[in-house]
Each structure stands twice: as structure tokens, then as C-alpha cells.
Amino acid sequence: MARSNEVNLNECKMVVPLNTWVLISNFKLAYNLLRRPDGTFNRHLAEFLDRKVPANANPVDGVFSFDVLIDRGTSLLSRIYRPATAEEPQLNVAGLEKPVTAEVVPVIIFFHGGSFAHSSANSAIYDTLCRRLVGLCKAVVVSVNYRRAPENRYPCAYDDGWTALKWVNSRPWLQSQKDSKVHIYLAGDSSGGNIVHHVALIAMESGIDVLGNILLNPMFGGQERTESEQRLDGKYFVTLRDRDWYWRAYLPEGEDRDHHACNPFGPNGRSLEGIKFPKSLVVVAGLDLIQDWQLAYVDGLKKAGQEVKLLYMEQATIGFYLLPNNNHFHTVMDEISKFVVSDC
Amino acid sequence: MKRDHQAISGAGGGGCGISSGSKGESSITNKGKLWEEDQDAGDMDELMAVLGYKVRSSDMADVAQKMEQLDMVMGTAQEDGISHLASDRVHYNPSDLSSWVQSMLTELNNPVLPNSDSNSSKTQQKQQIVSNNQSQVYNDDSEYDLRAIPGVFAYPQTKRIKTSTGTDSSSSPPTESSTRPVVLVDSQEAGVRLVHTLMACAEAVQQQNLKLADALVKHIGLLAASQAGAMRKVATYFAEALARRIYGVYPQDSLHPSYTDMLQMYFYETCPYLKFAHFTANQAILEAFATSNRVHVVDFGLNQGMQWPALMQELALRPGGPPVFRLTGIGPHQPDNTDALQQVGCKLAQLAETIGVRFEFRGLMVNSLADLEPKMLDIRPPEVETLAVNSVFELHRLLARPGGIEKVLSSIKTMKPKILTIVEEEANHNSPVFVDRFTEALHYYSSLFDSLEGSGVAPPPSQDLVMSELYLGRQICNVVACEGVERVERHETLAQWRFRMETSGFCPVHLGSNAYKQASMLLALFAGGDEYRVEENDGCLTLGWHTRPLIATSAWQLAAVV
Numbered sequence: 001m002a003r004s005n006e007v008n009l010n011e012c013k014m015v016v017p018l019n020t021w022v023l024i025s026n027f028k029l030a031y032n033l034l035r036r037p038d039g040t041f042n043r044h045l046a047e048f049l050d051r052k053v054p055a056n057a058n059p060v061d062g063v064f065s066f067d068v069l070i071d072r073g074t075s076l077l078s079r080i081y082r083p084a085t086a087e088e089p090q091l092n093v094a095g096l097e098k099p100v101t102a103e104v105v106p107v108i109i110f111f112h113g114g115s116f117a118h119s120s121a122n123s124a125i126y127d128t129l130c131r132r133l134v135g136l137c138k139a140v141v142v143s144v145n146y147r148r149a150p151e152n153r154y155p156c157a158y159d160d161g162w163t164a165l166k167w168v169n170s171r172p173w174l175q176s177q178k179d180s181k182v183h184i185y186l187a188g189d190s191s192g193g194n195i196v197h198h199v200a201l202i203a204m205e206s207g208i209d210v211l212g213n214i215l216l217n218p219m220f221g222g223q224e225r226t227e228s229e230q231r232l233d234g235k236y237f238v239t240l241r242d243r244d245w246y247w248r249a250y251l252p253e254g255e256d257r258d259h260h261a262c263n264p265f266g267p268n269g270r271s272l273e274g275i276k277f278p279k280s281l282v283v284v285a286g287l288d289l290i291q292d293w294q295l296a297y298v299d300g301l302k303k304a305g306q307e308v309k310l311l312y313m314e315q316a317t318i319g320f321y322l323l324p325n326n327n328h329f330h331t332v333m334d335e336i337s338k339f340v341v342s343d344c
Numbered sequence: 345m346k347r348d349h350q351a352i353s354g355a356g357g358g359g360c361g362i363s364s365g366s367k368g369e370s371s372i373t374n375k376g377k378l379w380e381e382d383q384d385a386g387d388m389d390e391l392m393a394v395l396g397y398k399v400r401s402s403d404m405a406d407v408a409q410k411m412e413q414l415d416m417v418m419g420t421a422q423e424d425g426i427s428h429l430a431s432d433r434v435h436y437n438p439s440d441l442s443s444w445v446q447s448m449l450t451e452l453n454n455p456v457l458p459n460s461d462s463n464s465s466k467t468q469q470k471q472q473i474v475s476n477n478q479s480q481v482y483n484d485d486s487e488y489d490l491r492a493i494p495g496v497f498a499y500p501q502t503k504r505i506k507t508s509t510g511t512d513s514s515s516s517p518p519t520e521s522s523t524r525p526v527v528l529v530d531s532q533e534a535g536v537r538l539v540h541t542l543m544a545c546a547e548a549v550q551q552q553n554l555k556l557a558d559a560l561v562k563h564i565g566l567l568a569a570s571q572a573g574a575m576r577k578v579a580t581y582f583a584e585a586l587a588r589r590i591y592g593v594y595p596q597d598s599l600h601p602s603y604t605d606m607l608q609m610y611f612y613e614t615c616p617y618l619k620f621a622h623f624t625a626n627q628a629i630l631e632a633f634a635t636s637n638r639v640h641v642v643d644f645g646l647n648q649g650m651q652w653p654a655l656m657q658e659l660a661l662r663p664g665g666p667p668v669f670r671l672t673g674i675g676p677h678q679p680d681n682t683d684a685l686q687q688v689g690c691k692l693a694q695l696a697e698t699i700g701v702r703f704e705f706r707g708l709m710v711n712s713l714a715d716l717e718p719k720m721l722d723i724r725p726p727e728v729e730t731l732a733v734n735s736v737f738e739l740h741r742l743l744a745r746p747g748g749i750e751k752v753l754s755s756i757k758t759m760k761p762k763i764l765t766i767v768e769e770e771a772n773h774n775s776p777v778f779v780d781r782f783t784e785a786l787h788y789y790s791s792l793f794d795s796l797e798g799s800g801v802a803p804p805p806s807q808d809l810v811m812s813e814l815y816l817g818r819q820i821c822n823v824v825a826c827e828g829v830e831r832v833e834r835h836e837t838l839a840q841w842r843f844r845m846e847t848s849g850f851c852p853v854h855l856g857s858n859a860y861k862q863a864s865m866l867l868a869l870f871a872g873g874d875e876y877r878v879e880e881n882d883g884c885l886t887l888g889w890h891t892r893p894l895i896a897t898s899a900w901q902l903a904a905v906v
Contacts, residue, residue: 018404019389023397025411026441029448032418044861048880049438051396054525055891066526067891075875077527077890096526097536122891124396323391 012236015287015315017325024319028237031118035245041117041150051124057096059084063131066096067122070167074147076160078167079121081134081141099173106139106183106211106340107174109165111146111199113190115219115246116157121145125322132324133187136333137340142168146195150249154261157191157250161199169208185212185340186278189321191250193218193282197264197297204276212339213280216332217288217318218297221247222263223256226292236287236317243290263293265300272304279307281339283332285316311335392441399441410445417452435857437883522772526787527890529794535575538567539786542579545586546782557590574793581817582786585824594830595821601676602684605647607818610811612650615796616870617895620863620878620887621736622651625765627859628899629732630658632763636730638668642721642759644713644735646673649688651736653695660699669696670704670729672721677709685709713738714748718758731761739841740768743834753848757902763853764900766845769835770886770893773823785823788894792816795872795889838884838896845900853899854883863887 013021030049034042055065065081080096110133112119112126119126121143130141146160165184168174174182184203186196193215200210221243233240244257251259260268280301284294301308313320316328323329387400399407433451438444545560561583568579588594612618633639639659643651652671659666671692675685685707696703710716723731733756742748756764771788775781796812822833836844842852860880867876867887879886879893886893 013408018408019392019399022399022404022408022411022441023392023395025408025415026397026445029411029414029418029445030438044864045435045857047864047878048435048857048860051439052879053396054523054893055527057524057526058522066528068528069890075890079891096528124394128394322395325391 052122077145079143103178104176108185110143111188111192111195116149116191116250136337158198187214189216210278220293228292232289283311286314287317436854550778574797581820585821588825607815611815614812621767624897638729640670642672645738666701668702733761733764736767741832770896773835791892850900851903
């Protein structure tokens with residue numbers, strides 16, 4: 001791997017605020033420690049280093065949360081975030097699953113990022129993001145703590161996503177008053193974005209309606225080395241080498257990056273033409289080395305006649321949505337709130 | 345318990361002995377004040393703080409520069425094939441980014457090869473292979489690692505106000521709001537109704553509406569009968585406690601100590617909480633004892649002495665031989681004048697002999713830890729003997745009498761221990777408001793009972809389970825039915841204990857990634873292991889069930905005198 005030195009590091013520092021640079025560099029450095037060349041992962045150190053927060057049934061800034069064990073067999077937990085109502089500022093445990101009262105309440109099922117290997121639903125960065133989404137979209141957010149690679153490969157993450165979706169869809173207390181149905185959106189960043197696509201597919205094929213997909217810097221790839229991958233390798237926190245590592249960790253052994261999980265519109269993918277598929281909002285960062293794959297994904301949806309909106313944030317790096325200190329952040333949050341509300 | 349790791353010790357080993365990176369080399373002057381300034385949340389980058397990282401805005405550029413250096417060094421290291429030196433090292437307190445980065449830089453710039461230490465006569469290469477093999481063979485149990493720490497919402501609590509003399513017996517940190525972590529395991533209709541009724545009953549009791557409370561308590565009995573598993577048991581214990589409170593039939597704590605010891609033994613065997621407590625406390629003690637030839641442990645609650653065989657075995661394995669090990673075990677008076685402490689001491693002495701550790705034991709019977717005077721303990725000067733004071737689930741009892749905890753902490757300071765290890769229940773069961781206390785306890789013991797259920801005491805004896813539940817049931821009864829000096833199960837949270845310790849003249853000794861990892865591996869031995877979670881919280885370790893931390897281990901040393 002080309003040893004990017006001072007020149008590139010300085011470039012990188014110029015496009016993001018300093019604290020964002022420190023935050024993402026911290027992840028980069030920590031993650032370097034965790035990935036072993038033999039494909040194994042230092043899970044203990046990963047969990048030790050990850051900053052986590054508990055659920056909190058006491059409202060903070062108008063949002064409260066609690067964890068639910070959705071599936072005992074796989075220890076599948078999800079964190080539920082709800083807006084606190086003025087009338088009942090503090091619910092006791094019996095009231096946590098009180099029915100939603102509005103005509104239409106979007107329920108956003110969120111899949112955190114981490115390239116399939118890192119982070120959890122209770123990672124501080126994702127707890128913070130989910131809390132924002134509640135206020136932004138006046139939604140209930142369900143953050144799924146899916147099983148991670150390399151201990152759990154494809155299709156575990158998708159299976160867990162599907163289990164969570166079925167659970168959400170069958171909660172009476174999440175049904176909107178208007179039609180006694182649960183209004184489901186899927187959202188996720190990085191690997192979470194990838195999961196959104198695949199879970200949406202399963203859902204639609206099984207007859208459960210998903211109203212919209214939100215993919216933030218979704219993780220896609222392929223065998224080919226694209227122009228953006230070559231141009232941006234190692235320049236903005238991410239290297240091709242680490243991308244390859246994560247795919248090797250997630251995909252079934254022996255499979256390459258043209259596996260449909262990685263490359264849904266590639267040689268082993270399938271066309272979505274004629275299939276009922278949710279409208280999609282896809283956010284691509286202009287300094288993300290895998291953007292060619294993300295743009296190809298958008299193309300794939302368009303060619304299949306699916307509704308998709310692309311938000312291309314030219315000067316954005318990965319992780320720009322983790323801190324509310326840049327314009328890209330605000331633009332994207334705005335778009336998300338319009339995307340989710342426009343349903344009714 | 346391998347301790348041949350080189351420590352990354354920017355902030356490791358002492359929260360207030362070494363200053364963090366940007367302040368330059370360790371400045372020994374002005375120490376007490378320095379750590380307090382470090383805690384000043386005013387200068388902290390707020391956005392980073394929300395995400396769990398404590399970095400001062402004024403340090404940001406410096407941290408960035410260090411990261412760049414580290415990036416370059418790590419890249420070089422990778423090419424030289426020693427890239428995983430850093431990952432084999434011990435990490436401390438990841439929230440303190442500056443120190444964390446600095447320690448790795450220091451380590452990588454001056455790599456100390458692993459075979460220069462303790463038990464490894466292996467070559468570096470073999471060490472690499474060994475650790476790689478371990479990583480391949482080790483079937484990772486931690487896929488579903490949802491571990492919670494009082495992170496974000498504890499940060500407001502770090503605005504510590506220095507009390508003038510530390511005599512304020514109120515233990516509350518100046519919090520904005522407390523955190524209520526809830527994990528719903530049973531969202532079936534009946535379970536919810538049961539909880540609802542329990543809460544209503546507690547409300548009625550608080551409002552002295554005893555007639556209503558009485559009716560509700562009976563209703564709970566009916567509802568509970570139709571439940572299964574943990575929920576039924578928890579509800580039953582809480583209902584009984586409520587009934588005692590309603591009828592004024594308070595339990596006497598007149599059980600023979602050997603009976604309570606026995607209950608604790610069952611609890612010890614059935615689930616990992618006590619083992620975790622002992623293990624993590626021992627880690628800290630071992631590190632504190634590393635360079636001493638004479639060591640002394642004062643154990644505030646000897647019970648059956650279950651913590652000490654493992655420590656002694658580790659001491660025995662030390663290169664260069666074990667230190668002389670003195671143990672002072674403290675326990676309550678026995679009603680029938682038997683000397684239970686001596687019996688335990690004898691057993692430990694026998695073990696010591698078989699493993700070649702020179703051992704001395706002394707038992708001290710007191711009614712309360714507040715009755716202890718340092719001179720009873722025969723403390724020797726620090727140059728001669730290193731002292732560790734150990735308290736597992738004992739300190740909270742002192743909160744039942746005014747002045748108790750202050751007296752004990754003061755005594756500890758007089759003893760000048762190198763380390764003080766504290767394990768406590770991670771919950772606030774000491775609110776003066778009955779309903780609050782009741783609610784907290786209900787959540788807490790629900791998680792605890794659920795974990796007992798889940799850790800499937802594989803093929804019976806279910807007697808173990810019943811005894812463990814009895815052990816916990818007595819705690820529930822005390823929290824709910826008792827008041828005043830009788831109410832001794834006055835659990836408080838890690839945040840509350842931190843505040844108390846830091847305003848009483850102690851500063852943290854951080855537990856690191858090695859302790860974390862080994863504690864996690866310990867859990868794998870229990871059925872249901874992947875549902876237990878170890879978490880790192882500002883240098884302390886907690887053990888919880890799913891996302892709910894249930895016990896917390898912290899370690900302390902005396903804050904340096906200015």
C-alpha cells in the first residue's frame with residue numbers, strides 16, 4: 001500500500017473540521033489495530049475501545065430509549081428511540097411500549113455502520129445519530145444490533161435485519177392511527193446502507209411494504225478496481241486494503257467481491273426491473289473511494305425504473321454525518337426529513 | 345492470567361500521577377489541582393464528549409499532530425512486521441484520546457520486545473504465533489456485544505464541585521438527570537400488567553394508602569402465579585417485601601452469618617458476578633503488588649475467602665518468587681462465638697503452603713467497618729510492605745449510619761494503601777423517595793434474575809438456583825421493606841461512588857484492556873456467556889446482563905498531596 005504521508009494528511013485535514021478529523025482518525029488508527037492479517041479480528045480490544053452509552057428511559061432533549069431483546073436465540077437486541085410527549089414526561093416501564101398516537105408515525109429501522117465488523121447499536125456515535133433522527137422525522141427509530149463479521153458472515157446481518165423488520169411490523173403499538181399499519185422506513189450508513197438494500201428486497205418479496213430506503217455512504221464493491229478507488233486510495237482515511245479486508249471478513253469464504261451481497265447490480269446481481277421496491281435516498285460523499293460503486297448502485301436502480309434520489313456531497317468524506325459541524329451534515333439531515341415526511 | 349504485557353500507560357495505572365500528553369512530561373507539582381483541571385468539562389470539546397471522547401478544544405491540534413505521527417509510525421511498523429505490537433499491549437481509558445495516542449506513540453517509538461519480560465522464554469516470533477493461534481482457536485463469543493456504560497449522560501456529572509472539607513455526606517454528584525437503562529425481555533401482556541401493578545402498589549404505599557396497597561399486593565400474587573420464570577420470582581419477592589412494609593412486619597437481620605455465607609457461596613457458583621468482582625479486583629491488586637516483596641491485603645468482607653486462592657496462585661507464579669503475603673480478613677461477630685474467620689484463614693494457610701507462598705493471616709471481628717481503627721490492622725510502613733485494601737459489596741452498608749463512610753475512607757487514607765479496590769452494585773437503591781428506590785430495584789433485580797435464568801444452571805441441581813435467588817431475595821427485602829439503620833443494602837451507582845471517592849481525596853487507578861479481555865473470557869465459561877457484557881467505563885469495568893450494567897469494579901489510590 002502506498003504510504004501516504006504528510007502531503008495527503010494535510011489535504012485531508014483541510015476538508016474537514018479539526019475535531020471531525022480527530023474523530024475519524026481515531027477510528028482509523030484503532031481499527032488498524034483490530035484487523036489481523038490472517039482475517040481474524042481482535043474483538044475484545046474492539047469492544048474495549050468502543051465508546052458506548054446505555055439506553056435511557058428518562059427523556060433527554062425530548063427523546064427516550066430502551067432496549068428490547070427481539071430474538072432470544074440469537075441474542076438480537078434493538079434499541080428503540082421514541083419522542084417524549086409533553087403529557088407524560090417520564091414513563092415507567094409499563095408505558096415504554098405505549099401505542100403511538102399520531103395519525104402517521106414513521107418507524108425508521110436503522111442499521112449502524114462499521115463495515116460489518118465494527119460498532120454496535122449502543123455505540124455513542126450511533127446512539128447520537130438515532131436520537132437526531134427521532135426529532136428530525138418525528139419518528140420512532142429502531143436501531144438493530146445485528147451480528148457482525150468476521151464471526152458471523154453473510155447472510156447473518158441480513159437475517160437479523162429481516163427478523164427485526166418482522167418484529168417491528170408486528171408491533172400493534174407501532175401502528176399509525178390512520179391505517180393501523182406500521183409505516184416502515186429503512187436507514188443505514190456504510191454496511192448499514194448495504195443491509196438496507198438487501199433487507200428491503202427480502203421484505204418486498206415477502207409482501208411487507210417498506211416505504212423508503214435511506215442509504216448513507218452505503219458499502220458496496222466489486223472485483224474491478226474503479227477509478228475512484230485508485231484515485232482516492234489512502235487519501236481520506238480509507239484504503240482499498242481495508243475495504244478488501246472487510247469484504248473478505250463478511251462474504252462467504254471463497255467468494256469474491258462480485259458476490260451479490262457486495263455488488264447487487266454486478267455480474268451475480270439481479271435486475272430489479274418490474275419488482276416493487278421502495279423509493280431510495282442515496283447519499284454519496286465525493287471523497288469516499290468507493291463512490292463509483294455507490295453511483296453504480298444508483299444507476300442500477302434507475303435502469304430498473306425504481307425511484308431514487310442521489311445526494312452527491314462533493315467535498316464530504318466518510319463519517320461527515322457523525323458531527324453536526326459542517327454543511328453536508330445539515331443538507332443531508334434536511335433531505336432525510338423531507339424524504340420521510342413526504343410519504344403521507 | 346498472563347501479565348507479561350507491556351503496558352501502554354499514558355493514563356494507565358494512575359489517573360493522577362501522570363499528566364496527559366499536551367501538558368508535557370509528568371509534572372509532579374500541583375498534582376491534586378491538575379487532575380481537577382483535567383476534569384473541568386468547560387474546556388472539553390462538547391461534540392466529542394457526546395460521542396464518548398474527552399478532548400480539550402485547546403488540545404485538539406496537538407492530538408491531531410500526534411495521530412499523524414502515530415499513523416506514520418504504524419505504517420512503518422506494519423512493513424517491519426511488528427504491526428501488532430500495539431494490539432498486544434494493554435490499553436487504558438480510551439476516552440482520554442490524548443493519552444491513548446501518546447502511549448501508543450511512546451510504545452511504538454521505543455518498542456520493548458515481549459521476551460524481555462516474565463514468563464516468556466519464547467522468542468518474539470513464537471510469541472506472535474502463540475497469540476495468533478490463540479486468536480484463531482479462540483472461538484469468539486462476543487458477537488452480540490451490546491454493552492452499555494453510563495457514558496453520555498454521565499458526562500454532565502463530571503462537573504465536579506470541590507467541597508471544602510469533603511464532609512458533605514450526601515453522595516450525589518451534581519447531576520442534571522439520572523440515567524434509566526431499561527432492557528425489556530418480556531413484553532408479554534401479563535408481564536406488563538404485573539409490573540404495572542407492582543408500581544401502583546409502591547405508589548400506594550408511598551402515599552400511605554395501605555388499604556389500596558393491601559388489595560394490590562394480593563392481586564400481584566395472583567398475577568405472579570400466572571407468570572413463568574424470572575418475572576414470577578422477582579414479582580414474588582417484591583410483593584413479599586411490599587407486604588412486610590404494609591403490615592409493618594420488618595425482617596430482622598438475625599440470620600446466622602454462616603447461613604448468609606452459604607447463600608453467597610451458591611450465588612458465587614451460579615453466576616459470574618462474584619467471580620468477576622474477585623477477578624477484576626485481583627487484577628488491580630496484582631499490578632499494584634508487582635514490585636513488592638512484602639504485601640498485605642485488608643479484606644473488608646472475608647466471608648469464605650473465595651477471592652484469595654486465585655490471587656495467591658498468581659503471586660506464586662511470579663518470576664523471582666512470591667512475596668510474603670499477609671491477609672487481614674474482617675468479618676462480623678458470630679452469635680455463637682465460633683471463629684469463622686480463623687477457619688477460613690487456616691484453609692488459606694494450607695493452600696499457601698502447598699503452593700509455596702509465605703502466608704500470614706489475621707482475622708478481625710467488628711460489628712461495622714466504621715468500628716475499625718487503623719491500629720487494629722498492624723499496618724507497616726509503605727517502604728516495608730505494600731498494602732491493598734479490598735471491599736467487595738461492603739461499602740454501601742456504611743451509608744446506613746451518618747458519618748460511617750467518611751470514617752472508613754478517612755481510616756483508609758491513614759493506612760496509606762497503594763491501592764483500594766471497590767466492587768459495588770451498579771444501581772441507585774438509596775433514594776429517599778420510596779417509589780424511585782422501588783422502581784430502580786425492580787429493574788435491577790429483574791435483570792439479575794433474568795441472568796440467573798439464562799445462565800441455565802446446567803443440568804440441575806436447581807438448588808443452586810433457589811439458594812442464589814434467596815440470596816438476592818434478602819437484598820430485595822432489605823431495599824424495599826427496611827428503613828433507617830436496618831436498611832443496609834444502600835447501593836449507589838459508579839458515578840455516585842466516583843464522586844464520593846474523588847471528593848474524599850482519592851484518584852482513579854485505571855483498569856485496562858488486559859483485565860477487560862480476561863474478564864470477558866471468564867464469562868465465556870458460563871452458560872449464557874454471550875449475554876453477559878463487560879464494559880469499560882472511564883477506567884472502571886462493569887459487568888452487566890445484556891445492556892444493563894449490574895456491578896462495577898473500580899480501583900483507587902490516594903491523591904497526591906499538593
